[in-house]
C-alpha cells in the first residue's frame with residue numbers, strides 16, 4: 001500500500017509517457033534499427049526483449065528454432081541431417097531445449113531431431129502417428145531415454161517464457177497420412193503471429209480454417225507447407241492467413257521444390273518471400289509489442 005502514496009496522478013503519467021515515447025523515437029539508435037532490414041510492421045523496440053524465430057538452413061527439409069526473450073527454446077523439426085543439426089546447435093550455442101516438435105514423421109523433418117534430442121528437451125510434441133521407419137523408431141527410443149515427456153498435438157496453449165504457443169488440433173478424418181497429420185503451431189507475441197504447419201495438405205488446412213479461421217487471420221510470418229510443393233498451400237488458405245512474410249525451407253531436391261505455382265501463389269498473397277536455399281538462415285526478430293524485422297544470412301528476398 002505504501003506505493004500508493006508515491007503514485008503520480010494519471011494525467012502526469014500520461015504526459016510523461018507521451019514525452020518519453022517522443023524522446024525514444026528521436027534517438028538515433030532506433031532510427032538505425034529501422035533501416036537494417038524490412039520492418040513491415042513498424043518501429044522496432046528491443047528494450048522489452050526480443051523473440052527470435054530462426055529458419056535454419058538444413059537443405060531440403062525444415063528446422064525452425066524459436067527463442068523467447070527469456071531464453072526458452074522450441075525446435076520445430078530438425079531437418080534431414082544429424083551432422084547439419086549438430087553444426088547449427090554448436091554455432092547457435094544451444095545447450096538446452098525446452099520443447100522439441102516433430103511436425104510429422106517424415107525423414108526430412110525428424111532425422112536431425114536424433115541429434116537435437118541429445119539436449120534432453122523437456123517436452124516432445126508430435127502427431128501421435130508412428131512412422132514405419134528406422135529413423136522414427138530411433139527417435140522415439142532416444143526421446144524415452146532422455147526422459148522427455150511426449151505430448152500428442154491437440155488444442156492447447158503453452159507458454160514459452162512470455163511467448164504464447166497455440167498448438168492446434170489435428171483435423172479429424174485424415175487417416176494415417178503423415179503430411180496430412182502435420183502439427184500446426186501459432187506463435188504469438190504482442191500483435192505478432194507466425195504459423196508453422198509442417199507439410200500439411202489442403203484437407204488439413206481446410207480443417208484448420210473451419211476451427212481456427214479467426215486466429216489464423218493476418219499472420220505476419222508463415223512457413224511454406226511442404227517446401228513449396230504445388231499441392232499443399234492454396235489460395236483459400238493463404239487468402240485468410242494473408243502473410244506478410246513467407247519462408248520456404250528448401251535445398252537441392254528431385255521434386256522440383258519450390259514449384260513455380262507455389263512461388264506465384266506466395267507472391268500473390270504475401271509481400272516478402274525468402275527461401276533457405278538462397279538466403280541461408282532467415283531470422284525474424286520480434287519486439288514486445290509485436291513489431292518485427294527480418295534478416296537473412298545471404299542474398300536478397302525472391
Ligand SMILES: [Zn+2]
Pocket residue numbers: 061062106108109199226227
Ligand atoms: Zn517435408
